[in-house]
Amino acid sequence: MDWQSESPELWAFLESLHRGEILSGTVVAIERFGVFVALDDGPDHPTLPGVGFIVVPELSWRHIDALTDVVEIGQRVSCEFLQFDTFNAEARLSLKALQPDPFQAFADRTVVGQELRGTVDRVLPIGVLVHVADGVVGLVPSREYEGRLPAISPSEDFEAGEEIAVFVTEIERPQRRVFLSRSEAVPREGVELPM
Template identity: 65%
Template sequence: MSGSSENPELWAFLESLHCGELLSGTVTAIERFGVFVALDDGPAHPFFPGVGFLTIPELSWRRIAAASDVVEVGQRVSCAFLQFDTWNMEARLSLRATQPDPFQAFADSTAVGRMLHGRVTKLVPIGVFVEVADGIEGLIPLRELTRPPGAAPDEVVQVGDEITVVVTEIDQERRRLALSRAETLPTCDDS
Protein backbone atom coordinates (compact mmCIF):
# COMPACT_ATOMS: atom_id res chain seq x y z
CA MET A 1 0.00 0.00 0.00
CA SER A 2 1.72 3.21 -1.06
CA GLY A 3 1.18 6.19 1.11
CA SER A 4 0.55 9.85 0.61
CA SER A 5 -0.45 9.98 -3.08
CA GLU A 6 -3.39 7.53 -2.81
CA ASN A 7 -4.84 8.74 0.50
CA PRO A 8 -3.57 12.26 1.13
CA GLU A 9 -6.19 13.07 3.78
CA LEU A 10 -5.43 9.93 5.81
CA TRP A 11 -1.65 10.40 5.40
CA ALA A 12 -1.87 14.03 6.57
CA PHE A 13 -4.00 13.06 9.58
CA LEU A 14 -1.63 10.28 10.68
CA GLU A 15 1.43 12.47 10.14
CA SER A 16 -0.08 15.17 12.38
CA LEU A 17 -0.31 12.88 15.44
CA HIS A 18 2.23 13.07 18.29
CA CYS A 19 3.53 10.23 20.47
CA GLY A 20 1.53 10.06 23.70
CA GLU A 21 -1.43 12.03 22.31
CA LEU A 22 -4.77 10.67 23.54
CA LEU A 23 -7.17 9.51 20.82
CA SER A 24 -10.76 8.36 21.35
CA GLY A 25 -12.71 5.94 19.24
CA THR A 26 -14.84 2.84 19.04
CA VAL A 27 -13.65 -0.78 18.82
CA THR A 28 -14.80 -2.01 15.40
CA ALA A 29 -13.17 -5.44 15.10
CA ILE A 30 -11.28 -7.91 17.27
CA GLU A 31 -8.81 -10.19 15.50
CA ARG A 32 -6.39 -12.73 16.99
CA PHE A 33 -3.49 -10.35 16.14
CA GLY A 34 -5.06 -7.20 17.56
CA VAL A 35 -7.95 -4.74 17.72
CA PHE A 36 -9.13 -2.15 15.19
CA VAL A 37 -10.46 1.19 16.44
CA ALA A 38 -12.45 3.71 14.40
CA LEU A 39 -11.12 7.05 15.62
CA ASP A 40 -13.50 9.93 16.34
CA ASP A 41 -11.23 12.41 14.56
CA GLY A 42 -9.73 11.82 11.16
CA PRO A 43 -10.82 9.93 8.06
CA ALA A 44 -11.88 6.31 7.65
CA HIS A 45 -9.37 3.70 6.50
CA PRO A 46 -9.72 2.53 2.87
CA PHE A 47 -9.25 -1.16 3.71
CA PHE A 48 -9.36 -1.80 7.48
CA PRO A 49 -12.32 -1.45 9.87
CA GLY A 50 -10.49 1.39 11.64
CA VAL A 51 -7.51 3.72 11.37
CA GLY A 52 -6.42 2.88 14.93
CA PHE A 53 -4.83 -0.46 15.78
CA LEU A 54 -3.91 -2.05 19.13
CA THR A 55 -1.62 -5.07 19.31
CA ILE A 56 -2.50 -7.60 22.03
CA PRO A 57 0.36 -6.57 24.40
CA GLU A 58 -0.79 -2.91 24.24
CA LEU A 59 -4.27 -3.77 25.57
CA SER A 60 -3.27 -4.43 29.17
CA TRP A 61 -0.34 -4.56 31.58
CA ARG A 62 -1.57 -8.03 32.54
CA ARG A 63 -0.95 -11.16 30.53
CA ILE A 64 -4.22 -11.89 28.73
CA ALA A 65 -5.42 -14.89 26.75
CA ALA A 66 -7.47 -12.94 24.20
CA ALA A 67 -8.31 -9.34 23.27
CA SER A 68 -11.93 -10.02 24.20
CA ASP A 69 -10.77 -10.33 27.84
CA VAL A 70 -10.21 -6.54 27.77
CA VAL A 71 -12.42 -4.98 25.07
CA GLU A 72 -15.52 -5.77 23.02
CA VAL A 73 -16.79 -4.57 19.66
CA GLY A 74 -18.71 -1.32 20.06
CA GLN A 75 -16.81 -0.30 23.23
CA ARG A 76 -15.58 3.30 23.51
CA VAL A 77 -11.85 3.56 24.24
CA SER A 78 -9.32 6.30 24.86
CA CYS A 79 -5.80 5.30 23.83
CA ALA A 80 -2.34 6.81 23.62
CA PHE A 81 -0.86 7.22 20.12
CA LEU A 82 2.41 5.29 19.77
CA GLN A 83 3.43 5.65 16.12
CA PHE A 84 2.33 6.07 12.53
CA ASP A 85 2.57 2.68 10.82
CA THR A 86 3.34 3.93 7.31
CA TRP A 87 3.16 0.45 5.77
CA ASN A 88 -0.45 -0.21 6.85
CA MET A 89 -1.38 3.49 7.09
CA GLU A 90 -2.72 3.13 10.60
CA ALA A 91 -2.25 4.71 14.01
CA ARG A 92 -0.62 2.26 16.42
CA LEU A 93 -2.31 2.75 19.79
CA SER A 94 -1.87 1.70 23.41
CA LEU A 95 -4.64 1.22 25.95
CA ARG A 96 -2.23 0.16 28.71
CA ALA A 97 -0.25 3.41 28.39
CA THR A 98 -3.32 5.24 29.75
CA GLN A 99 -3.31 3.09 32.92
CA PRO A 100 -0.84 2.95 35.82
CA ASP A 101 1.68 0.12 35.51
CA PRO A 102 0.98 -2.29 38.40
CA PHE A 103 4.57 -3.57 38.18
CA GLN A 104 6.03 -0.16 39.03
CA ALA A 105 3.76 0.21 42.06
CA PHE A 106 4.74 -3.31 43.17
CA ALA A 107 8.46 -2.61 42.64
CA ASP A 108 8.23 0.62 44.65
CA SER A 109 6.75 -1.20 47.64
CA THR A 110 8.76 -4.45 47.53
CA ALA A 111 12.41 -5.09 48.37
CA VAL A 112 14.82 -7.85 47.39
CA GLY A 113 14.81 -10.48 50.14
CA ARG A 114 11.11 -10.06 50.90
CA MET A 115 9.14 -13.26 51.39
CA LEU A 116 5.82 -13.50 49.54
CA HIS A 117 3.06 -16.04 49.06
CA GLY A 118 2.01 -16.79 45.50
CA ARG A 119 0.23 -19.13 43.15
CA VAL A 120 2.01 -21.12 40.42
CA THR A 121 0.57 -19.97 37.06
CA LYS A 122 2.76 -21.63 34.44
CA LEU A 123 5.45 -24.31 34.14
CA VAL A 124 8.16 -23.73 31.52
CA PRO A 125 11.40 -25.62 30.76
CA ILE A 126 13.48 -22.91 32.50
CA GLY A 127 11.39 -22.78 35.70
CA VAL A 128 7.95 -21.73 36.95
CA PHE A 129 5.95 -18.50 36.95
CA VAL A 130 4.32 -17.48 40.21
CA GLU A 131 1.71 -14.73 40.63
CA VAL A 132 2.64 -12.84 43.82
CA ALA A 133 0.16 -9.95 43.50
CA ASP A 134 -2.75 -9.08 41.23
CA GLY A 135 -1.27 -9.14 37.72
CA ILE A 136 2.33 -9.46 38.99
CA GLU A 137 4.20 -12.62 38.04
CA GLY A 138 7.78 -13.61 38.72
CA LEU A 139 9.95 -16.46 37.51
CA ILE A 140 11.62 -19.02 39.74
CA PRO A 141 14.51 -20.31 37.61
CA LEU A 142 14.86 -24.09 37.58
CA ARG A 143 18.11 -23.93 39.61
CA GLU A 144 16.24 -22.06 42.39
CA LEU A 145 13.26 -24.41 42.41
CA THR A 146 14.70 -27.64 43.75
CA ARG A 147 17.30 -28.61 46.32
CA PRO A 148 19.30 -30.45 45.11
CA PRO A 149 18.77 -29.17 41.55
CA GLY A 150 17.90 -31.46 38.66
CA ALA A 151 14.19 -32.24 38.91
CA ALA A 152 11.72 -31.11 36.25
CA PRO A 153 9.33 -28.30 37.31
CA ASP A 154 6.28 -30.60 37.23
CA GLU A 155 8.00 -32.99 39.67
CA VAL A 156 8.14 -30.18 42.24
CA VAL A 157 5.02 -28.02 41.76
CA GLN A 158 1.82 -27.92 39.74
CA VAL A 159 -0.16 -25.01 38.28
CA GLY A 160 -2.43 -23.69 41.04
CA ASP A 161 -0.11 -24.64 43.91
CA GLU A 162 0.28 -22.00 46.62
CA ILE A 163 3.95 -21.57 47.54
CA THR A 164 6.19 -19.21 49.51
CA VAL A 165 8.87 -17.39 47.52
CA VAL A 166 11.65 -14.88 48.12
CA VAL A 167 12.27 -11.88 45.83
CA THR A 168 15.81 -12.18 44.43
CA GLU A 169 15.75 -9.43 41.77
CA ILE A 170 13.46 -6.62 40.59
CA ASP A 171 14.27 -5.30 37.11
CA GLN A 172 12.04 -2.22 36.72
CA GLU A 173 13.30 -1.38 33.23
CA ARG A 174 12.44 -4.79 31.75
CA ARG A 175 9.50 -5.33 34.14
CA ARG A 176 10.91 -8.64 35.36
CA LEU A 177 10.72 -10.19 38.79
CA ALA A 178 13.08 -13.01 39.78
CA LEU A 179 12.09 -15.29 42.64
CA SER A 180 13.51 -18.17 44.62
CA ARG A 181 11.63 -20.91 46.41
CA ALA A 182 11.62 -20.10 50.10
CA GLU A 183 13.28 -22.77 52.21
CA THR A 184 10.87 -24.28 54.69
CA LEU A 185 12.45 -24.26 58.10
CA PRO A 186 12.28 -27.43 60.20
CA THR A 187 9.82 -27.21 63.06
CA CYS A 188 10.91 -27.69 66.68
CA ASP A 189 7.95 -29.70 67.97
CA ASP A 190 9.87 -32.95 68.56
CA SER A 191 11.27 -31.82 71.94
Protein backbone atom coordinates in the same frame (compact mmCIF):
# COMPACT_ATOMS: atom_id res chain seq x y z
CA MET B 1 0.10 0.94 -2.11
CA ASP B 2 1.09 4.59 -2.20
CA TRP B 3 -1.15 5.83 0.61
CA GLN B 4 0.02 9.41 0.27
CA SER B 5 -1.41 9.73 -3.24
CA GLU B 6 -4.23 7.16 -2.93
CA SER B 7 -5.66 8.54 0.31
CA PRO B 8 -4.29 12.06 0.92
CA GLU B 9 -6.88 12.90 3.61
CA LEU B 10 -5.91 9.81 5.64
CA TRP B 11 -2.17 10.50 5.17
CA ALA B 12 -2.56 14.16 6.26
CA PHE B 13 -4.53 13.11 9.35
CA LEU B 14 -1.90 10.56 10.40
CA GLU B 15 0.95 13.02 9.79
CA SER B 16 -0.78 15.55 12.06
CA LEU B 17 -0.67 13.23 15.11
CA HIS B 18 1.96 13.57 17.83
CA ARG B 19 3.42 10.84 20.04
CA GLY B 20 1.67 10.85 23.42
CA GLU B 21 -1.51 12.45 22.07
CA ILE B 22 -4.72 10.93 23.49
CA LEU B 23 -7.15 9.66 20.85
CA SER B 24 -10.67 8.31 21.37
CA GLY B 25 -12.65 5.94 19.27
CA THR B 26 -14.70 2.75 19.02
CA VAL B 27 -13.41 -0.81 18.78
CA VAL B 28 -14.58 -2.05 15.36
CA ALA B 29 -12.68 -5.34 14.90
CA ILE B 30 -10.78 -7.80 17.09
CA GLU B 31 -8.20 -10.01 15.38
CA ARG B 32 -5.71 -12.48 16.88
CA PHE B 33 -2.89 -9.96 16.22
CA GLY B 34 -4.62 -6.86 17.64
CA VAL B 35 -7.59 -4.52 17.75
CA PHE B 36 -8.83 -2.03 15.16
CA VAL B 37 -10.26 1.28 16.38
CA ALA B 38 -12.36 3.75 14.38
CA LEU B 39 -11.05 7.09 15.61
CA ASP B 40 -13.54 9.84 16.42
CA ASP B 41 -11.58 12.56 14.63
CA GLY B 42 -10.05 10.47 11.87
CA PRO B 43 -11.20 9.59 8.38
CA ASP B 44 -12.25 6.08 7.39
CA HIS B 45 -9.50 3.74 6.24
CA PRO B 46 -9.95 2.58 2.60
CA THR B 47 -8.97 -1.07 3.30
CA LEU B 48 -8.81 -1.66 7.08
CA PRO B 49 -11.67 -1.72 9.61
CA GLY B 50 -10.25 1.30 11.45
CA VAL B 51 -7.49 3.89 11.25
CA GLY B 52 -6.30 3.07 14.79
CA PHE B 53 -4.62 -0.21 15.69
CA ILE B 54 -3.58 -1.66 19.06
CA VAL B 55 -1.09 -4.56 18.99
CA VAL B 56 -1.70 -7.24 21.65
CA PRO B 57 1.16 -6.19 24.00
CA GLU B 58 -0.27 -2.63 24.13
CA LEU B 59 -3.72 -3.75 25.33
CA SER B 60 -2.90 -4.42 28.98
CA TRP B 61 -0.09 -4.61 31.54
CA ARG B 62 -1.47 -7.98 32.61
CA HIS B 63 -1.16 -11.29 30.81
CA ILE B 64 -4.33 -11.87 28.78
CA ASP B 65 -5.61 -15.14 27.40
CA ALA B 66 -8.22 -13.62 25.08
CA LEU B 67 -8.38 -10.11 23.64
CA THR B 68 -12.09 -10.04 24.50
CA ASP B 69 -11.04 -10.12 28.18
CA VAL B 70 -9.88 -6.52 27.62
CA VAL B 71 -12.07 -5.05 24.86
CA GLU B 72 -15.21 -5.85 22.91
CA ILE B 73 -16.68 -4.71 19.60
CA GLY B 74 -18.47 -1.38 20.02
CA GLN B 75 -16.55 -0.42 23.17
CA ARG B 76 -15.43 3.19 23.49
CA VAL B 77 -11.71 3.54 24.23
CA SER B 78 -9.16 6.27 24.83
CA CYS B 79 -5.61 5.44 23.78
CA GLU B 80 -2.21 7.05 23.56
CA PHE B 81 -0.83 7.58 20.05
CA LEU B 82 2.52 5.78 19.67
CA GLN B 83 3.46 6.13 16.00
CA PHE B 84 2.33 6.49 12.42
CA ASP B 85 2.61 3.12 10.67
CA THR B 86 3.35 4.34 7.13
CA PHE B 87 3.23 0.83 5.61
CA ASN B 88 -0.41 0.20 6.64
CA ALA B 89 -1.38 3.88 6.95
CA GLU B 90 -2.66 3.47 10.48
CA ALA B 91 -2.21 5.04 13.89
CA ARG B 92 -0.49 2.64 16.31
CA LEU B 93 -2.12 3.05 19.71
CA SER B 94 -1.64 1.94 23.31
CA LEU B 95 -4.51 1.24 25.67
CA LYS B 96 -2.20 0.24 28.54
CA ALA B 97 -0.26 3.54 28.42
CA LEU B 98 -3.24 5.22 30.09
CA GLN B 99 -3.43 2.61 32.88
CA PRO B 100 -1.22 2.41 35.99
CA ASP B 101 1.57 -0.17 35.67
CA PRO B 102 0.98 -2.75 38.44
CA PHE B 103 4.65 -3.79 38.29
CA GLN B 104 5.93 -0.36 39.37
CA ALA B 105 3.52 -0.29 42.35
CA PHE B 106 4.70 -3.80 43.30
CA ALA B 107 8.38 -2.77 43.01
CA ASP B 108 7.75 0.33 45.17
CA ARG B 109 6.42 -1.75 48.07
CA THR B 110 8.58 -4.89 47.75
CA VAL B 111 12.19 -5.46 48.81
CA VAL B 112 14.76 -8.15 48.05
CA GLY B 113 14.55 -10.86 50.71
CA GLN B 114 10.85 -10.26 51.34
CA GLU B 115 8.68 -13.37 51.68
CA LEU B 116 5.52 -13.46 49.56
CA ARG B 117 2.66 -15.90 49.03
CA GLY B 118 1.95 -16.62 45.40
CA THR B 119 0.08 -18.93 43.07
CA VAL B 120 1.87 -21.12 40.54
CA ASP B 121 0.94 -19.79 37.11
CA ARG B 122 2.93 -22.09 34.80
CA VAL B 123 5.76 -24.58 34.95
CA LEU B 124 8.37 -24.13 32.19
CA PRO B 125 11.78 -25.71 31.49
CA ILE B 126 13.47 -22.54 32.80
CA GLY B 127 11.52 -22.61 36.07
CA VAL B 128 8.21 -21.89 37.71
CA LEU B 129 6.20 -18.72 37.03
CA VAL B 130 4.46 -17.54 40.19
CA HIS B 131 1.68 -14.93 40.32
CA VAL B 132 2.77 -12.76 43.30
CA ALA B 133 0.56 -9.68 42.89
CA ASP B 134 -2.18 -8.35 40.64
CA GLY B 135 -0.56 -8.25 37.19
CA VAL B 136 2.87 -9.40 38.46
CA VAL B 137 4.41 -12.81 37.77
CA GLY B 138 7.89 -13.78 39.01
CA LEU B 139 10.24 -16.66 38.15
CA VAL B 140 11.65 -19.33 40.44
CA PRO B 141 14.57 -20.46 38.21
CA SER B 142 14.96 -24.17 37.54
CA ARG B 143 18.60 -23.97 38.65
CA GLU B 144 17.21 -24.14 42.19
CA TYR B 145 16.44 -27.78 41.45
CA GLU B 146 19.69 -28.76 39.75
CA GLY B 147 21.94 -31.03 41.79
CA ARG B 148 19.19 -32.18 44.15
CA LEU B 149 18.92 -35.89 44.85
CA PRO B 150 16.78 -37.46 43.79
CA ALA B 151 16.81 -35.28 40.69
CA ILE B 152 13.39 -33.70 40.15
CA SER B 153 11.97 -31.30 37.64
CA PRO B 154 9.83 -28.30 38.58
CA SER B 155 6.83 -30.01 36.94
CA GLU B 156 7.11 -32.83 39.48
CA ASP B 157 7.24 -30.37 42.37
CA PHE B 158 4.64 -27.77 41.35
CA GLU B 159 1.15 -27.67 39.95
CA ALA B 160 -0.61 -24.70 38.33
CA GLY B 161 -2.94 -23.05 40.83
CA GLU B 162 -0.95 -24.24 43.86
CA GLU B 163 -0.25 -21.61 46.51
CA ILE B 164 3.39 -21.41 47.62
CA ALA B 165 5.72 -19.22 49.70
CA VAL B 166 8.58 -17.53 47.84
CA PHE B 167 11.32 -15.01 48.58
CA VAL B 168 12.20 -12.09 46.30
CA THR B 169 15.82 -12.40 45.09
CA GLU B 170 15.85 -9.61 42.49
CA ILE B 171 13.59 -6.93 41.02
CA GLU B 172 14.53 -5.53 37.59
CA ARG B 173 12.42 -2.41 37.05
CA PRO B 174 13.43 -1.56 33.44
CA GLN B 175 12.76 -5.12 32.23
CA ARG B 176 9.73 -5.52 34.54
CA ARG B 177 11.06 -8.82 35.92
CA VAL B 178 10.98 -10.42 39.37
CA PHE B 179 13.14 -13.36 40.37
CA LEU B 180 12.11 -15.56 43.25
CA SER B 181 13.41 -18.41 45.37
CA ARG B 182 11.73 -21.08 47.46
CA SER B 183 14.23 -20.29 50.21
CA GLU B 184 16.14 -17.21 51.23
CA ALA B 185 18.88 -17.31 48.61
CA VAL B 186 21.51 -15.20 46.93
CA PRO B 187 20.35 -13.16 43.92
CA ARG B 188 20.08 -15.08 40.67
CA GLU B 189 22.56 -14.88 37.79
CA GLY B 190 22.04 -15.27 34.05
CA VAL B 191 18.43 -16.46 33.86
CA GLU B 192 16.22 -14.94 31.19
CA LEU B 193 12.46 -14.65 31.58
CA PRO B 194 10.32 -15.49 28.55
CA MET B 195 8.73 -12.45 26.93
